[in-house]
Amino acid sequence: MTCDTTAALVAHMCDVVQFYMLPELKEDLDNVQLAPSQFESYHVLLANELPKFYDLVQEFLQKTNNAGHEELRAQIVMLLCELTAAPTVYQLNDGSGNLLRNANKLGRKLSDTWGESMDAHILKNYEKKLQKNCWKRQLGAVHGFARYLEVLRYTKDDKMTTQMLAFSLSVGLNVRECYDFVYKQLGVQIFSIMLKHGDLKDIQELNIHSVIYDHALRSLIIDLDAFTFITRLGYYFTINRGEIEAALATDLTRADQLDACQEVCSSINSSTSYRWAKSILQMLVLESEKLLQGPEVCAELLGQMQRCYLVCILPIPLQALHVHLPEFYTKFVAVLLECMVTHKMAPTVQKLVQRFTEIFSFQLKNCSLHQLPSDLEEYVKALKSLQQTISK
DSSP: OOHHHHHHHHHHHHHHHHHHHHHOOOOOOGGGGOOOGGHHHHHHHHHHHHHHHHHHHHHHHHHHOOOHHHHHHHHHHHHHHHHOSSSSSTTTOOOHHHHHHHHHHHHHHHHTOOOOOHHHHHHHHHHHHGGGGGGOOOHHHHHHHHHHHHHHIIOOOOOOOOOHHHHHHHHHHHHTTTSSSSHHHHHEEEEHHHHSOOOOHHHHHHHHHHHHHHHHHHHHOOOHHHHHHHHHHHHHOOTHHHHEEEHHSOOSSHHHHHHHHHHTTTSOEEEEEEEEHHHHHHHHHHHHHGGOOOOOHHHHHHHHHHHHHHHHHHTTTTHHHTTTTTHHHHHHHHHHHHHHHHHTTTTHHHHHHHHHHHHHHHHHHTTSSSSSOOOHHHHHHHHHHHHHHHHH
């Protein structure tokens, strides 16, 4: 194949890729109300043209031996990421699943030969679209960026460059400020990827963990993934991180495994979550209403809350925490009892509630003070009596 033919194909594809990208919104996301029906003409275009585009990509990869032309390769990857991102308001309703299946397949093929220079091209393109408030008109790019990080680029043990880490932080913070819960979740998703694949030294030097913690807790709008995320952040810099992860992965409905986990977690250096303790307690109370939704949801959420409490609250000395605990115990335990009644004493829920009260008792019993603060003394007997009632 001649160079001219390949060059002509590359030039044609540069135009085609831009044509298939999700069009920029005419107004900021804050000022418009979007619905899937508004993207119907775009979907018709994709349904008709994507098969031809996929053929072009295959031809391009064959002629170039899946190497070189990095700017075009970066553009193709960005398009494939925004097409396969989900859930999104612009999501393609692909009845057969073939269009999205092929997009995922091509994305993986392109990422097989990824290198640092490709990262630079990807970063440059996303920086143009996602700076400051620009992202509010670039829905394809913002969803595609999260998809790129999680599914294509950082699937193994690859580490983010300092530049990618800093940019990801800015994107995560920006989308977290959006009124739409979808974008708050997207921010948490990006933060989680950063913690998993960011270099520990970079995260510490850039103070990223503190910035993330502040923003994750500020709005108190949380889902299950966010509880897991906050828990992970609580032990992220501990020396015995592996031991903590192993303890948290055990079955904490078993008394012996909970005891072992409490011992491990109580030794955590509490400096990471110290300043956010009040917010975490408020978050637990606020989200406890969701425990009434159904026994399966209740059990899953209780497990996540339990681990969050063990990591982020249990290690904090009572002399610093006791002013917040009476109100928390009163409100949270009341909801725990209500959820047992609501779910008709479902065994799993009952056992998790029992274990949660045992964590509170452990916390009070192992107080480092010579004398328990007077505002907590009544809870020692109350919790013991409650545990006896639950276990009957």
